[in-house]
Amino acid sequence: MNPLRQLWNYIRKTQIWKSIFRHNYPDNPRDQSLAVLTNVFLHLHPVKTRKSGVRMSFTWCMGGLTFFLFLIESVTGILLMFYYRPTLEFAYNDIIALREHVPLGILREIHRWGAHAMVITVWLHMFRVFMTGSYKPPREFNWAIGVILLVLTMLLSFTGYLLPWDQLAIWAIAVGSNMAAATPLGGVEGPGTMLLKIGDVSLVHSGNDAKFGLLAGRFIGEATLLRFYVLHCIAIPFVVTLLIALHFWRVRKDGGISGPL
Amino acid sequence: MTSNDTPDSGLNRKEFISWFWLGWITFSVVAGAFATLIGRFLFPNVLFEKPTRFRAGDPESYSLGVDERYKDSQSVWIVKSSEGMYALSTVCTHLGCTPNWLNNEGKFKCPCHGSGFRTTGLNFEGPAPRPLERFSIAVDTTGNIVIDKSKKIRSQDQWNDPDFMLKV
Amino acid sequence: MDWLNESIKEVINFLSNPVIYFTVVVIAWWWLMKFHRVWVQPKPMKIALIASLVFLVWALFDPNFNKEATKPDNIPIWLMSYGVAFFFWLSISRGAKNDELMAAGEPNLEKAESDKKVYTWPDLVYSELICIVAFTAFMVLWGIVFDAPLEDPANSGVTPAVAKAPWYFLGLQELLVYYDPWIAGVVLPGFIVVGLIAIPYMDTNPKGNGYYTVKDRFDEIWLFGFGFVVLWIALIFLGTFMRGPGWNFFGPFEYWDTHKVVPMNNVNVSEIFWIKILGVGLPSNILLREIVGLVLVSFYMGALPKLLLKIAKFKAIYEKMGFVRYYIFIVMFLVMASLPIKMYLRWGFDLKYIISIPEFMFNI
Numbered sequence: 001m002n003p004l005r006q007l008w009n010y011i012r013k014t015q016i017w018k019s020i021f022r023h024n025y026p027d028n029p030r031d032q033s034l035a036v037l038t039n040v041f042l043h044l045h046p047v048k049t050r051k052s053g054v055r056m057s058f059t060w061c062m063g064g065l066t067f068f069l070f071l072i073e074s075v076t077g078i079l080l081m082f083y084y085r086p087t088l089e090f091a092y093n094d095i096i097a098l099r100e101h102v103p104l105g106i107l108r109e110i111h112r113w114g115a116h117a118m119v120i121t122v123w124l125h126m127f128r129v130f131m132t133g134s135y136k137p138p139r140e141f142n143w144a145i146g147v148i149l150l151v152l153t154m155l156l157s158f159t160g161y162l163l164p165w166d167q168l169a170i171w172a173i174a175v176g177s178n179m180a181a182a183t184p185l186g187g188v189e190g191p192g193t194m195l196l197k198i199g200d201v202s203l204v205h206s207g208n209d210a211k212f213g214l215l216a217g218r219f220i221g222e223a224t225l226l227r228f229y230v231l232h233c234i235a236i237p238f239v240v241t242l243l244i245a246l247h248f249w250r251v252r253k254d255g256g257i258s259g260p261l
Numbered sequence: 262m263t264s265n266d267t268p269d270s271g272l273n274r275k276e277f278i279s280w281f282w283l284g285w286i287t288f289s290v291v292a293g294a295f296a297t298l299i300g301r302f303l304f305p306n307v308l309f310e311k312p313t314r315f316r317a318g319d320p321e322s323y324s325l326g327v328d329e330r331y332k333d334s335q336s337v338w339i340v341k342s343s344e345g346m347y348a349l350s351t352v353c354t355h356l357g358c359t360p361n362w363l364n365n366e367g368k369f370k371c372p373c374h375g376s377g378f379r380t381t382g383l384n385f386e387g388p389a390p391r392p393l394e395r396f397s398i399a400v401d402t403t404g405n406i407v408i409d410k411s412k413k414i415r416s417q418d419q420w421n422d423p424d425f426m427l428k429v
Numbered sequence: 430m431d432w433l434n435e436s437i438k439e440v441i442n443f444l445s446n447p448v449i450y451f452t453v454v455v456i457a458w459w460w461l462m463k464f465h466r467v468w469v470q471p472k473p474m475k476i477a478l479i480a481s482l483v484f485l486v487w488a489l490f491d492p493n494f495n496k497e498a499t500k501p502d503n504i505p506i507w508l509m510s511y512g513v514a515f516f517f518w519l520s521i522s523r524g525a526k527n528d529e530l531m532a533a534g535e536p537n538l539e540k541a542e543s544d545k546k547v548y549t550w551p552d553l554v555y556s557e558l559i560c561i562v563a564f565t566a567f568m569v570l571w572g573i574v575f576d577a578p579l580e581d582p583a584n585s586g587v588t589p590a591v592a593k594a595p596w597y598f599l600g601l602q603e604l605l606v607y608y609d610p611w612i613a614g615v616v617l618p619g620f621i622v623v624g625l626i627a628i629p630y631m632d633t634n635p636k637g638n639g640y641y642t643v644k645d646r647f648d649e650i651w652l653f654g655f656g657f658v659v660l661w662i663a664l665i666f667l668g669t670f671m672r673g674p675g676w677n678f679f680g681p682f683e684y685w686d687t688h689k690v691v692p693m694n695n696v697n698v699s700e701i702f703w704i705k706i707l708g709v710g711l712p713s714n715i716l717l718r719e720i721v722g723l724v725l726v727s728f729y730m731g732a733l734p735k736l737l738l739k740i741a742k743f744k745a746i747y748e749k750m751g752f753v754r755y756y757i758f759i760v761m762f763l764v765m766a767s768l769p770i771k772m773y774l775r776w777g778f779d780l781k782y783i784i785s786i787p788e789f790m791f792n793i
Contacts, residue, residue, distance in 0.1 A: 026550045032550045048548055049546065050544075051552075052538070052640075054552050055542075068561055068564060106569070110569065112578070113568065113572055119597050120505060124512060124513070127517075127520075130650075133636075133639060133642075134639060136639075140630060147625045166579055166581060167587075169583060171589060172592075172595055174357050175356045176594060177357070178610060181610075182609065183611065184616070187611075189790060191786075194789060216305065218308070221310070223309075258638070260540040260543050261639060333585075334586075356610060358588040359585070359586060371675070372588050372591065372592055373588065386692070390787055
């Protein structure tokens with residue numbers, strides 16, 4: 001017998017190998033089932049799937065790509081955090097340093113383009129789910145979770161927009177935060193807000209309205225940068241992760257990838 | 262004390278239901294209050310922002326027209342007209358961009374959505390719903406102009422208020 | 430040849446003005462859905478793809494077009510446009526194919542295979558792996574070829590000549606031209622999110638669950654696609670490539686001149702009614718002044734849902750959905766329809782606000 005094959009057979013009999021893998025190479029139904037069942041990541045999937053649901057021409061792989069892009073964004077984002085400091089003094093220079101002063105200076109590029117790509121794939125995923133009528137019973141609630149995930153994807157991208165602290169960033173946020181100021185009854189420029197007062201004291205003013213909550217101040221400044229940084233890196237990804245888990249769980253519980261009844 | 266139908270709990274069904282709801286209502290109120298406090302946590306009590314009052318020099322150092330010297334540092338245009346001096350906010354009343362002063366055309370033009378304002382701050386074109394805001398302007402004992410950005414007027418009716426129009 | 434080149438560009442510049450552009454897109458949508466059986470064959474799709482690529486290459490020789498089209502920040506828009514076009518074609522053509530099969534009494538493409546089950550390993554996990562590898566290669570290549578956008582350091586004193594939101598919000602930014610921020614920035618996005626979530630609860634059509642079809646849910650696809658393709662994607666395209674300095678309109682081959690002056694003298698309904706028609710001044714009482722706008726808006730939102738029931742199509746919807754679903758649907762529908770209505774009112778009559786109460790910052 002060829003010595004490599006001998007070695008391979010030996011390795012597979014060691015206690016270490018057997019403690020990790022509970023099955024042989026999945027080339028037969030039993031091991032194919034075990035491969036999916038005994039792996040925490042693969043067991044997101046059922047052991048067997050509808051043939052129509054596996055086809056790329058049916059799913060376009062858009063939901064999967066969106067999730068994969070979320071992983072890309074998480075990994076590149078964590079790496080970027082090693083260099084980026086969210087302060088007025090350093091933010092812009094750190095962004096340049098990420099291109100010029102570190103090896104593999106394309107991580108920010110991948111992160112930025114990945115964010116754009118994720119917005120596109122999440123829209124196309126929604127479009128596919130609509131066109132196949134996959135939101136219909138029993139999947140109504142999962143569609144609702146999906147819509148919220150879509151909104152959160154755009155919020156993730158929007159909060160990330162401010163972090164380079166360039167002209168593009170602050171003016172996009174200036175326009176965005178002034179829209180928050182126009183919230184009816186909740187923003188200082190919003191319709192009806194000026195009616196909310198006790199005597200002469202306004203209940204909603206530039207020190208406590210929706211814009212203030214978004215910017216952590218009355219103007220875009222260091223507190224805003226920090227707030228968007230935390231939202232972008234921790235707060236929204238935390239919520240998104242929870243909802244993704246719920247979304248996938250519901251896909252399984254509602255009957256897997258949709259197919260004709 | 263104990264009623265016959267519920268000897269062990271000391272509560273009959275009716276009493277239990279009211280305690281049950283009272284418990285849940287209390288729980289919801291406290292949980293809601295706590296959530297509100299967490300929301301309130303995001304609105305700080307103290308702000309470290311630039312002071313809203315600043316001195317803008319001697320009124321005599323200004324010539325007729327729009328002066329841009331405090332545009333970048335204080336977001337204020339100081340305009341001297343035949344009626345007096347006034348301080349205009351550089352924040353467009355549409356969505357908060359900074360308009361550009363176009364001297365040749367004699368107007369402020371906002372690059373974001375095309376709003377135009379006269380030198381008085383009056384909105385005359387584009388989507389801006391109101392004139393540019395004006396800040397309180399006065400002369401202190403040293404003869405310097407003092408502008409207080411915490412006091413401002415929105416409406417055209419108050420333009421001649423002496424706090425906002427410095428006679429020179 | 431130059432004169433030909435230039436005159437074609439002139440014509441395209443003219444045709445791209447928002448009124449014509451939007452009208453063409455709406456009519457195109459209507460025709461695309463009506464005659465979908467014609468273009469779902471591979472041949473028309475290939476012709477359209479090649480024609481658009483030829484046009485694109487020709488257009489890229491124009492310096493003005495080139496400047497905007499190849500801006501790093503605008504590259505995702507091309508991916509999105511081609512992506513949406515391709516997947517729209519794919520879903521409709523599979524739907525049309527399924528319709529044919531079902532009309533012939535045969536099971537549709539999905540039904541034919543839905544009872545067959547395959548092992549997830551290897552059939553599904555391997556296609557996932559291939560997707561992941563190919564996509565990673567694509568992302569790395571994209572990152573190497575194009576630098577991520579970075580402009581000058583932030584300066585709150587200088588607004589750049591063109592201040593745009595991130596591209597995926599440009600449809601909303603276009604709406605800011607027609608609506609005040611509280612509607613365009615807060616109310617309409619709220620309605621979009623709530624409306625999307627409400628779709629499965631409003632759509633009572635039991636057909637079309639889990640397979641592509643056009644015939645079984647023509648109206649639903651028409652309405653959703655109108656919102657997605659016409660009111661969202663087409664407006665993003667307009668906002669990205671045809672809105673220049675000062676949010677003025679520029680044709681795709683036009684130089685973005687910062688000093689372009691477009692007179693904007695928009696009037697409110699109250700001004701038209703009291704000054705132009707009655708020839709008197711505006712009344713000082715706010716409610717009296719805005720009475721026409723208030724009546725119009727309350728008619729639109731209050732009376733129209735009931736009046737529309739006189740139309741057979743809406744009557745059928747009502748009978749299918751029932752009272753509560755119908756009213757939620759019709760409110761969503763009217764809010765969505767108010768967009769093109771307000772756009773055409775602005776273009777046709779220079780109308781600024783239907784109700785204008787700046788005293789309470791309440792403008793519609």
